[in-house]
Amino acid sequence: MTGVATELKTINPVTEEVINRYDIMTKEQINDRVKKARNTFEEWKKDSNKRTDLVHDFAQELRKNKEELARTATKEMGKAIKEARSEIEKCAWAMEYFADNGKIFTTDEVINADARKTFVTFEPLGVIGSIMPWNFPYWQALRFAAPSLMVGNTIVLKPASATMQCGIEIEKTFNKAGLPDGVFQTLVGDSSIANTLIDSPDVNAVTFTGSVSAGAKVAERATSQIKKCVLELGGSDPFVVCEDADIEKASNGAIKGRFINCGQSCIASKRFIVVKKIANEFIEKFAQKTEKLKVGDPMLDDTDMGPLVNAEGLNKIDSIVKDAVKEGAKVLTGGERIKNKGYFYKPTVVKNVSLKMRIAQEEVFGPVAPVMVADDDMQAIKLANDSQYGLGASIWTEDLDKAEKLSRMVQSGVVSVNNIVASDPRVPFGGVKKSGFGRELSRYGMLEFVNIKSVRFYDELTHRHHVE
Numbered sequence: 001m002t003g004v005a006t007e008l009k010t011i012n013p014v015t016e017e018v019i020n021r022y023d024i025m026t027k028e029q030i031n032d033r034v035k036k037a038r039n040t041f042e043e044w045k046k047d048s049n050k051r052t053d054l055v056h057d058f059a060q061e062l063r064k065n066k067e068e069l070a071r072t073a074t075k076e077m078g079k080a081i082k083e084a085r086s087e088i089e090k091c092a093w094a095m096e097y098f099a100d101n102g103k104i105f106t107t108d109e110v111i112n113a114d115a116r117k118t119f120v121t122f123e124p125l126g127v128i129g130s131i132m133p134w135n136f137p138y139w140q141a142l143r144f145a146a147p148s149l150m151v152g153n154t155i156v157l158k159p160a161s162a163t164m165q166c167g168i169e170i171e172k173t174f175n176k177a178g179l180p181d182g183v184f185q186t187l188v189g190d191s192s193i194a195n196t197l198i199d200s201p202d203v204n205a206v207t208f209t210g211s212v213s214a215g216a217k218v219a220e221r222a223t224s225q226i227k228k229c230v231l232e233l234g235g236s237d238p239f240v241v242c243e244d245a246d247i248e249k250a251s252n253g254a255i256k257g258r259f260i261n262c263g264q265s266c267i268a269s270k271r272f273i274v275v276k277k278i279a280n281e282f283i284e285k286f287a288q289k290t291e292k293l294k295v296g297d298p299m300l301d302d303t304d305m306g307p308l309v310n311a312e313g314l315n316k317i318d319s320i321v322k323d324a325v326k327e328g329a330k331v332l333t334g335g336e337r338i339k340n341k342g343y344f345y346k347p348t349v350v351k352n353v354s355l356k357m358r359i360a361q362e363e364v365f366g367p368v369a370p371v372m373v374a375d376d377d378m379q380a381i382k383l384a385n386d387s388q389y390g391l392g393a394s395i396w397t398e399d400l401d402k403a404e405k406l407s408r409m410v411q412s413g414v415v416s417v418n419n420i421v422a423s424d425p426r427v428p429f430g431g432v433k434k435s436g437f438g439r440e441l442s443r444y445g446m447l448e449f450v451n452i453k454s455v456r457f458y459d460e461l462t463h464r465h466h467v468e
Contacts, residue, residue, distance in 0.1 A: 008161050008190045013078040013307040014297065014342045022164055024189040030196045033185045037127040037154040038202040040182030045124050045152035052099045055150060058177040059095040062088055065176075069138065069169055071299070076163045077134050078306040078343070079261055080298045091142040097425040098446070102150030105443040106450065115456035123451040124152035125228070126204035129197045131218060132167075133210045134160035134309055135264045140209050141170055143423065145184065147446035148207075154183050158197055161190045162309055198222050205229060205449055209266075212388075212434050230438030230448050232266065232430060234363040235391030237421055238384035239269035240406070242377050243277040245396035249418065251285035254369065257394065257420035259293060259347055262305050263367040264313070266435075267392040267414070267421045270364050272371040273380045279373045286369070287332040287349045295344060307343040308366055314343040317366035324350055324359040324370070334367070355386060363389065377406060385411045391431035392421035413439075 010019045025033075044051070062069070070084035079087070106122040128148055132140045137159060145155055159167025171186040187193060191214075198206055198221050205228040208218040215231045222229040239257060241250050257269030274282050298306030308314045314337065321335050334348030345367055353360055353370040360370055374380035384393060392414040397403050400417070407415040413431040414421055423429045428444040430436060439445050 004192065005190060008164065008188075010076055010162060010164055011310065012075055013309055016341060016343075019075060020165060022188050025187055025193060027196050030187055030189075030193060031200055031202075033187060034127060034129075034156055034197070034200040034202045036182040037156050037185060040180055041124070041126050041152075041154040044154055044180060044183055048103050048150075048152070051150055051152065052102065054177060054179050055095050055099040055102075055146070058174055058179065059092040059099070061173050061177040062092040062095070065169075065173060069166075069173075072165050072169055073137055073163065074298045074306070076165060077137065077309045078298050080303050080306050082301060082303075083261060087136055087139050091138050094139075094143055094146045094425040094441075098146040098150045101443075102147065102446065105147075105446050106151055113456065114462065115458045117455075117457040119455050121453050121455060122151065122447065123453055125449050125451060126153065127200075127202050128153050128155050128449055129200070129203040129206045130155055130157045131194050131197070131206065131208045131210070132157060132159055134162040135261055135266075137163035137166035138170065139423075141167065143425070143429075143440055144207050144209075144445075146425070147441070148449050149183065151446055151450055153449055156185050156187060156197060156203070158187045158189065158194055164188060194218070195221060198227070199225070203227065207438075207440075207449075208232070215436060228449070230430075230440065231436035232438075232440060233391075233434060233436040234389055235266045235268075235431065235435050236270045236361075236363050236387050236389040237267055237392040237394070237412070238387070238410070239272045240377075240380045240384055240393065240395045240410075241272070241274040241278065241282050242380070242395070242397035242399075242402065242406075243275040244398045244402075245278065245282075246398060246418075247278060247281050247285060250396040251282060251289055253394065253396065253418075253420050254282075254286050255289050255293070258369045259290070259305055259367050260420075262308055262345075264309060264365050267423065269369075269394060269420060271360060271384070271387070272369055273374055273383050274371060275377060275380055276373050276375055279371075283332070283349070283351055283371055286371070290347045290349050290369070291333050293347045295338060295347065305347060305367060308345060309343070311343055313366060314345055317345055317364070317368055320359050320362065320364060321348060321350065321368055324353065324357050327354070327357050329353050329357065329359065329370070355383070361387075377402070381406055381409050385409075388434045389431070390433035391435035392416070394419065394421055 334346035338344035428439040430439040
C-alpha cells in the first residue's frame, strides 16, 4: 500500500522530460495561508480606490513580464507561444476592465419602498478558494480574480499540477505589483489538497473550473458546508453552419474555433453540424485548411499547434478517433499521432459521424473535429442540443433574423453568430446543463461572490405585517 504523495512533478509535453519537482503543502501550511487571507481581507475590503490602483499596477506588471510568463505556460503545457502571449494580454485587459468598472458595478442601489430609505449594498464575502485547470493557466485564474479582488475579496488559488509554476508566477506578479501580502496566494499541491482548501473554516466560497466529475465533487463538498460555489465545467460546443452561411468565413472560423490551444479549450468548437446543401463545400475547405496548420515546437513563433498536455490526453484522443472509424466514420485528414518525442497529434477532421459515437457524445479535448450533416436548420439545432453540455455555441448564417431565432433555441450559456465563441470581460460567461452553474466576468460574475444586502430605515413600526 502506497502512502500519500509528498511531491509532484511537472513534465514538458514536447520533450517528456521533468521540468520541476515541488513539495506538496501540508494541511497546516494550507490553513495558515487561508488564515492569512482572512486577516488580510479585513483591511483589503475597506478601500476601493486603493484596490483600483493596485489592480491597475498588477496589469502593468503582467505586461512587463509577458514574455517570461508566456514561456512558462508553453513549457509546462505546450501552448503555442503566440497564443500564450495573447493569453497574458487578455488577462491584463480583464484586470484593467474591472479596475475601471468595479466600483460602478457595485454602487449601492436605492429602491423606492415603504421605508423612509431603502437601499441594496454589495459586500465582499471574504476568502474565496479558487480551483483552476491547466489549459489556460493564467486566464482561468485571473478572469475570476479580477472582479473578485475588485469587490474586496481575497483569494487562495489551487492551480493544476501540470501548470504549477504558472500559478506560482501569478502570486509573484501580485507581490511585485505591491498588493498586500495575503490578498492572492497560490497553494502548491496536487488534487489531494483541494478538499483541505474547501474545508478550511476561513474559506467562504469556492470557484471551480474543470471536469464534470471533479466539479460534482467540489459542489457536493462545498454546499454540504453551506459555502457558495460557481462551476465552469466541460463543453461540447456545436458549430452550426446554415445553408446561407459564408463558407469561406465559416471554414476559417472552424479552424480557429477547433484548433486553438490544440483543441484543449472548454469553449472550443467541438461538434460541427452542417446543413446538407453546403456540407461538401464546407467540409472540403475545412479539411484543406486543417492540413495547412503547422504542428511542432510551440516555442517557435510560426507554430500553429503544439502537443497535447500529457500522455493521458493523447491516448484518449487517439482512442476516440479509432472508435469512430470502427463505427463507420471517415478520417479526411490527420487521425494519428505524430511519431516523435512529445504528445503530438495531427489536426484531424472526421466525417460521417453519428450521435451514437463517443466522438459526438464525449467532450473531445484535443485537435479533432467531428462533422455531422443535418437536413435543415431545425435538425441542426436539434443535433446541437442533443448533448449533456450547454456551454457555448456558434451559428453561421447571413440571415440575422434567422440567427436571432436559432440563437434563442440553442441550449447554451453563450452564443456567437458568425464568429467563434470567446470569453469577454464585458459579457457574462458560463453554461447550463452539465457545463455548470453561475457566471464569471461582467457585472453578473462580480455579483456571484458578494453579499447582496438589503437595508431599510423606518420611522415607525409597521403594524400590518402578518407574513414573514
